[in-house]
Amino acid sequence: MRGTETYNKPNQKAGFSIEPADDVLRVNAWGHWSLSEVGELDTAFSAYVEDKPYHAVEYDLSRIEKLDTAGAYILARAIRCDTGKCFQWTLKGCDQGQRVLIEAAEKAALGRPPRPVRAWYDMFSRVGESVMRFYAEAYDTLVFFGRFMSVLVRLLLRPHKIRWKSVTAMTEDIGLNALPIVMLLCFFIGAVIAYMGANLLAVIGFQIYMVELVGFAMLRELAGLITAILLAGRSDSAFTAQIGAMKMRQEIDAMQVIGVDPYEALVVPRALACLISAPILTFFAMMSGVFGGMIVAWLGPTDISPILFLTRLQDTVGMSHFWVGMIKAPFFAIIIAVIGCRQGLAVTGSVDSLGNRTTSSVVQAIFTVITIDAAFAMLFLEMGL
Numbered sequence: 265m266r267g268t269e270t271y272n273k274p275n276q277k278a279g280f281s282i283e284p285a286d287d288v289l290r291v292n293a294w295g296h297w298s299l300s301e302v303g304e305l306d307t308a309f310s311a312y313v314e315d316k317p318y319h320a321v322e323y324d325l326s327r328i329e330k331l332d333t334a335g336a337y338i339l340a341r342a343i344r345c346d347t348g349k350c351f352q353w354t355l356k357g358c359d360q361g362q363r364v365l366i367e368a369a370e371k372a373a374l375g376r377p378p379r380p381v382r383a384w385y386d387m388f389s390r391v392g393e394s395v396m397r398f399y400a401e402a403y404d405t406l407v408f409f410g411r412f413m414s415v416l417v418r419l420l421l422r423p424h425k426i427r428w429k430s431v432t433a434m435t436e437d438i439g440l441n442a443l444p445i446v447m448l449l450c451f452f453i454g455a456v457i458a459y460m461g462a463n464l465l466a467v468i469g470f471q472i473y474m475v476e477l478v479g480f481a482m483l484r485e486l487a488g489l490i491t492a493i494l495l496a497g498r499s500d501s502a503f504t505a506q507i508g509a510m511k512m513r514q515e516i517d518a519m520q521v522i523g524v525d526p527y528e529a530l531v532v533p534r535a536l537a538c539l540i541s542a543p544i545l546t547f548f549a550m551m552s553g554v555f556g557g558m559i560v561a562w563l564g565p566t567d568i569s570p571i572l573f574l575t576r577l578q579d580t581v582g583m584s585h586f587w588v589g590m591i592k593a594p595f596f597a598i599i600i601a602v603i604g605c606r607q608g609l610a611v612t613g614s615v616d617s618l619g620n621r622t623t624s625s626v627v628q629a630i631f632t633v634i635t636i637d638a639a640f641a642m643l644f645l646e647m648g649l
Contacts, residue, residue, distance in 0.1 A: 269312055277301050278335075282312050289318040291342055294327035297335025306338050313342045319351045323366070326357025331365060340369035401628070408606040415527040416535065430533035431540075438499045438534075439541030445498075446491055446545050447552040450482070453490065454553030457481050458560035471566040475573055478557030479581035487549035488589045489637055492596035495542065496629035500604035503534055504625040507608025508618045516609070526609065535601035542597035543590060550589060584649055592640050596633050603629045 270281040278295030291313075295301070321342045325331070343353050353370075355363055383389075419426050461477040507530055510516050516526050554577070561568040607625035611617050 276304065278305060280305070280309065280312075282316070284316045284318055287318050288320045288322055289313065289316055289342060290322045290324065291339065292324045292327070293339060294329075296330040297328055297339065298330050298332045299334040302335050302338055305335075309338055310341050319344065321351075321353040323353070323355045324357050325355060325362055328358070328362070331362050333365060333369070336362070336365035336369040337372065340366060340372075343370055401624075404610070405603065405606055405628075408609075409602050412527060412531055412535065412602055412605075415525065416532055419528065419532055425528070426536070427529065427533050430529075431536045434534055434537035435540050437502075438495070438537050439544055442494065442498055442541070442545060443548060446494055446549050449494070450487055450490055450549040450553040451556035453486055454478055454482050454556030455560045457486075457553075458557035459564060462561070462564055462566045466565070472568065472576070474557070474561060474566060475568065475576045476580050478554060478561075479577050480585060482553035482557070483550055483581065483585045483589045485589070485637070485641070487553050488546045488592045488596065489633070491542065491545045491549045491593070492600065492633045492637075493630055495538070495545070495596070495600050496633060497626055499538070500600045500629045501622050501626050503601065503604030504608040504611075504622045505618065507605060508611030508621055511609060511611045512613055512615075512618065530608075531601070531605040534605060535598060538597035538601040539594055542593040542600075546590060546593040550586070588640075588644055588649055592637065595636060595640075599632050599636060600629050603632065 268281055268283040270279070276295070278293070278297050278301045280291060280293045283290040283292070297305070321344075323339065328335075344351050355366060358366075458474055458478050461474040462471050465471050465473055465477075507516075510530075516530075519526055519529060558570055558573045561573050562570055604625050607621040607628070611621050
């Protein structure tokens with residue numbers, strides 16, 4: 265193995281010496297390792313370290329007067345990397361800034377950026393940004409809702425301009441096609457409520473009150489809420505994806521050029537379809553949930569016959585609870601339609617935007633539906649309903 269090799273030209277403001285010893289390459293650099301001085305050092309340094317048999321590097325930067333990114337990148341050529349990992353290297357006689365530059369150059373040699381260092385207040389910054397995005401989304405949704413209502417009122421005054429064929433087709437997709445899954449899910453939910461209620465009430469000998477538990481839960485809350493959540497996950501995402509794909513293909517721009525209002529052609533038909541479908545789905549969800557509870561009461565440990573179940577349900581659970589659940593359905597429908605269509609119209613030209621907006625659409629719709637449902641529950645409680 266050759267001894268120390270030195271590169272130090274008279275007119276050069278920077279130089280280095282290389283000493284291979286015991287599988288360790290000792291690099292001693294001095295002078296100005298900056299972009300204006302290291303042009304000739306690059307080829308020379310690479311040639312000096314290319315054929316040396318070593319696996320570790322020891323840098324002595326105590327005599328370096330100036331070091332920038334270009335100089336650090338050249339020095340980092342001595343660090344050997346294999347299969348995504350670099351061999352050991354050490355620094356001495358350097359300050360913190362020089363160490364950071366060499367570490368960044370090593371990451372660049374591996375083809376990965378340096379890990380960002382987050383400040384202690386980064387968490388609060390992200391929370392603030394999230395709050396600002398929340399208010400921006402809420403404001404944009406309210407603006408969209410206001411314009412939608414103005415277009416809807418204008419079309420209701422002139423119903424011949426409503427695209428009834430689109431409303432009919434979307435009602436079939438939103439309502440009829442979703443009916444089996446809504447009824448099946450509510451059937452099992454009603455059965456679970458009846459089963460759990462019967463077991464809990466059996467402790468105090470009040471199994472018969474399981475009828476009221478199923479009736480109140482399904483009629484007032486769960487049927488409408490489950491229907492709205494299914495619509496948000498099934499139809500709301502479809503609204504955003506359909507309109508977003510049209511936005512990406514510039515079909516909405518073409519509609520505006522030929523004088524077609526996107527609100528009239530895309531938003532209002534979907535909203536009307538939701539308004540028609542949601543109460544129907546909610547009604548069948550209520551009946552299915554009550555039926556599931558009745559089957560468990562009949563075949564389960566309580567042995568309550570269907571006639572007794574229906575008679576007690578009629579006597580103790582009034583029609584007001586049914587209408588409490590049905591009144592919320594149109595509000596949920598409007599929320600789902602407005603959020604889904606607004607997120608679709610907000611899609612930009614990228615596929616990532618379409619995916620992000622579809623996800624945001626479902627999350628915002630479910631969050632808003634649950635919030636409105638809680639507000640209705642407190643309102644009806646204050647009204648004594």
